[in-house]
Amino acid sequence: MTHAFPLPSAERPWLVADIGGTNARFGLITRPGGRAERILVLRTAEHRDLESAVGAYLSGMGVAGRPSAMCAAVAGPVTGDHFRFTNGSWALSISETRCRLGVDELRLINDFEALAWSLPHLRDDDILVLGDRRPDTALPMAVLGPGTGLGVAGLVPVPGGGWVPLPGEGGHILLRPGHGEDAEAIDALRGERGVGLVTAEHVLSGPGLTRLYRYVAGAHGEPAEALSPADISARALAGTDQLCTATIEVFCRLLGTFAGGVALTMGARGGVFLAGGVLPRIAELLVRSEFRDGFTTNPTMAAYLHRIPTVLVTAPYPALLGARAWLETHSGSESAVAA
Known part of the structure; x- marks a missing residue:
């Protein structure tokens, strides 16, 4: 249920948040159309529940009053x-938590739904275009991204x-990649599972990386070291490890095929946006990769795919922007979401 809020x-x-299993990011919206201010990242495990984390944020920021709404x-x-929460111990009743926080509205939305809400409000300096076409927010769009998992959402x-x-x-x-090295990789991973x-x-x-x-x-024919995704990305960026470089190349090409x-499924002619925790760290490798080749390789729809823009979201906290957009829309102030 949506309650009236100013x-x-x-x-x-307004209080906006992006809460994951490791980190909880908070910010304040102090004017219509404004971006999040006074952003603070808290360790999720250091707080027993959402109410505790919100209290720690407001106290840490010296906010005396209560926000009118939170998303x-x-x-x-x-x-x-x-x-x-999927990757944490927090569990809550939204209605009870809203009352305890003293806010007029408390809304939880899926993290990729929040990213979808953010798409029309991304500025030129919030994205990196992959290819030669810019997104068109008057058409359907999609957002996807690898992090701990792989999120997907659309916006129409x-x-x-x-x-x-x-x-x-x-x-x-x-x-289901079609053939060649990528198919061999998937076949090997099928056997591993x-x-x-x-x-x-x-x-x-x-984890897939x-x-x-x-x-x-x-x-x-070489032994695999015990490397984290961050290790693999760092070595590939530095150009110091051929295996890591080859891994990123396969990863980007497969990501292009999936994207x-x-x-095609969503008819995302306005653009496919890439987000998540992994890709911004390897942006320069993604730009040089065969991502677009994987994206456009299709026996019947290659021309259709060539016309679809693909961009990397480089804004540091796009989910906070999406949470603000949800609040703007449901407060009846859509005209204020231009920033």
Whole structure:
């Protein structure tokens, strides 16, 4: 249920959050159309629940009054009043927490739904274009991104103004590359799992990057070191490890193939946006990779895919922007979401 709540002000701001299993990011919206201010990142495990973390944030920022409304992006589907965080111990009743926080509105939305809400409000300096086409927010768009998992969502414009988000669980579809080295990699990972099936998230995520690395090392007849996704990315960026470089190349090409499938499924002619925790760290490698080749390779729809823009979201806290956009829309102030 959405409750009536006023526009943000310095006296009664909106509170926006992006809460994951490791970090909880908070910020304040103090004017209509404004971006999040006074951003603070807290360790999720250091707080017993959402109410405790909000209290720590407000106290740490010296905020005396209570926000009038709050919207938080969270990992996992939000389907009712009770929510349990997928990668953490927090569980809550949204209605009870709203009352204890003293806010007029408390809304939890899926983290990729929040990213979808952010898309029309990204500025030129918030994105890095991959290819030669810029996104068109008057057309349907999609956002996807590897992090701990693989998130996917869409955003569809509504005649007369506004947008409708399409959150989903597209990261769990089966991954079926057509042929060549990529197919060999997936076949090897099928054998590793022992179930004969591999989902996109199993490969196109932080943990998936380590799985690909083990495959690449084995394919080159070399032992795989115990490397984290951050280690693999850092070595590839530095150009000091051929196996890590090859792993990132396979990863980006497979990501392109998956993103092309998402574009076709959603009719995302306005653009496919790439987000998540992994890609901004390897932006320069992504630009030089065969991502676009993977994206446009299709026996019948190559021309269609060539016309679809692909961009990397480089804004530091896009989910906070999306949380603000949700609040703007549901407060009846859509015209203020231009910043």
